[in-house]
Amino acid sequence: MKIRKLMGALCAAGLLCNMAAPVQAAEALSVLHWWTSGGESKAVGVLKDDMQKQGYSWKDFAVAGGAGAAAMTALKTQVISGNAPSAAQIKGPLIQDWAEQGVLAPIDSVAGDWKKSLPPQIDKIMRTDGHYVAAPFSVHRVNWLYINKAALDKAGGKVPTTWPEFFAVADKMKAAGLVPVAMGGQPWQDLTLWESVVLSQGADFYRKAIVDLDQKTLTSEKMIQVFDTVRKIESYFDQGRTGRDWNLATAMVINGKAGMQFMGDWAKGEFAGAGKKAGTDYICAAAPGTDKSYTFNVDSFVFFQQKGQKDATPGQLALAKTIMSPEFQEQFSLYKGSIPVRLGVSMSKFDDCAKKSYADEQMAISANTYVPSLSGSMAQPDAAAGAITDVVTKFMNSNQDSKSAVEALAKAAKTK
Numbered sequence: 001m002k003i004r005k006l007m008g009a010l011c012a013a014g015l016l017c018n019m020a021a022p023v024q025a026a027e028a029l030s031v032l033h034w035w036t037s038g039g040e041s042k043a044v045g046v047l048k049d050d051m052q053k054q055g056y057s058w059k060d061f062a063v064a065g066g067a068g069a070a071a072m073t074a075l076k077t078q079v080i081s082g083n084a085p086s087a088a089q090i091k092g093p094l095i096q097d098w099a100e101q102g103v104l105a106p107i108d109s110v111a112g113d114w115k116k117s118l119p120p121q122i123d124k125i126m127r128t129d130g131h132y133v134a135a136p137f138s139v140h141r142v143n144w145l146y147i148n149k150a151a152l153d154k155a156g157g158k159v160p161t162t163w164p165e166f167f168a169v170a171d172k173m174k175a176a177g178l179v180p181v182a183m184g185g186q187p188w189q190d191l192t193l194w195e196s197v198v199l200s201q202g203a204d205f206y207r208k209a210i211v212d213l214d215q216k217t218l219t220s221e222k223m224i225q226v227f228d229t230v231r232k233i234e235s236y237f238d239q240g241r242t243g244r245d246w247n248l249a250t251a252m253v254i255n256g257k258a259g260m261q262f263m264g265d266w267a268k269g270e271f272a273g274a275g276k277k278a279g280t281d282y283i284c285a286a287a288p289g290t291d292k293s294y295t296f297n298v299d300s301f302v303f304f305q306q307k308g309q310k311d312a313t314p315g316q317l318a319l320a321k322t323i324m325s326p327e328f329q330e331q332f333s334l335y336k337g338s339i340p341v342r343l344g345v346s347m348s349k350f351d352d353c354a355k356k357s358y359a360d361e362q363m364a365i366s367a368n369t370y371v372p373s374l375s376g377s378m379a380q381p382d383a384a385a386g387a388i389t390d391v392v393t394k395f396m397n398s399n400q401d402s403k404s405a406v407e408a409l410a411k412a413a414k415t416k
């Protein structure tokens with residue numbers, strides 16, 4: 001994302017760099033996000049209701065499109081036109097990018113106990129120069145495999161823990177007349193699958209490849225195997241995935257047309273919305289070979305300075321405080337499929353998948369196998385993440401061989 005260029009254009013147009021602009025007194029909160037599926041809308045609805053109860057009005061800017069690519073484009077347009085929203089859903093390294101432009105309002109005054117209430121890996125992402133500029137909602141685990149229980153039983157398979165077991169189950173599902181793997185058709189979904197296969201080579205391998213962008217790891221024999229495995233998984237997709245949204249792929253698993261889906265646990269919000277029960281109607285398992293590791297994806301809101309006023313408005317502070325309150329953290333995640341990011345929130349109302357996510361998160365934090373998701377925009381700035389996504393998507397939508405994909409990957413990783 002070319003924020004720097006964007007800010008230059010803004011300044012030239014006399015917009016955001018005019019600090020003498022009048023202070024905005026209104027308490028209407030304009031909120032930009034991409035939570036538009038059934039489960040997502042219910043979850044963000046909790047926040048809207050909470051804020052309205054506190055006397056703020058809510059101006060919703062929901063921009064459909066999983067993983068937020070369209071939302072980020074809309075955000076740039078809003079900022080360029082001098083209408084930066086009160087809050088926007090922004091994640092990972094992008095938080096720092098926006099903070100560096102000096103357009104975010106710090107929220108330290110409501111973040112007194114956040115440091116001890118967040119995993120350190122996540123706490124540091126919420127801050128810039130020691131100041132909190134983002135409020136975290138919840139933790140999504142990305143390396144999940146969702147399985148329709150009836151489809152698994154029909155095919156007479158067992159929950160796969162390795163790739164050979166996975167392919168055995170997929171073959172049985174195919175023979176039983178099902179689509180073995182439900183897959184959507186956007187680049188970020190390709191990346192979601194690919195990163196889980198990278199993780200199956202071990203958290204250290206994932207970290208070296210995806211966090212450190214280590215050239216030796218990116219061009220290794222193991223990385224060639226990753227692409228080979230992805231190629232094989234593709235043979236279990238149906239023909240209709242082009243342009244398909246992630247939640248429509250989840251619906252194929254919910255209604256039994258398809259057997260399995262690789263997806264982050266926002267998919268669980270869809271199962272819950274359809275009245276399906278974890279363990280009974282569907283199974284959540286770590287993607288094959290990844291049960292000891294955890295790819296995290298933490299949604300957060302940042303708060304834009306309003307009309308040149310450096311400090312956060314009372315409404316923005318109330319929003320940040322509400323997002324991190326234990327009551328909100330619980331209800332939001334119950335609808336969203338995630339787990340509270342705030343440590344110490346009771347898990348008693350959560351389903352078995354969420355309880356497993358929480359237990360696995362604690363295990364992964366202590367085993368140093370807790371790693372940021374690339375497809376969830378947590379691991380790399382936009383430029384490198386975008387270039388890597390292009391390589392993976394090109395591979396998955398052509399007949400390219402794994403060796404040349406790996407060469408392209410190593411090159412893409414150098415993108416600044």
Ligand code: BGC
Nearest residue numbers: 040065066067266297299376
């Ligand atoms: C976000 C989730 C969202 C998903 C699909 C992810 O990048 O972190 O909150 O549910 O995209 O839209």
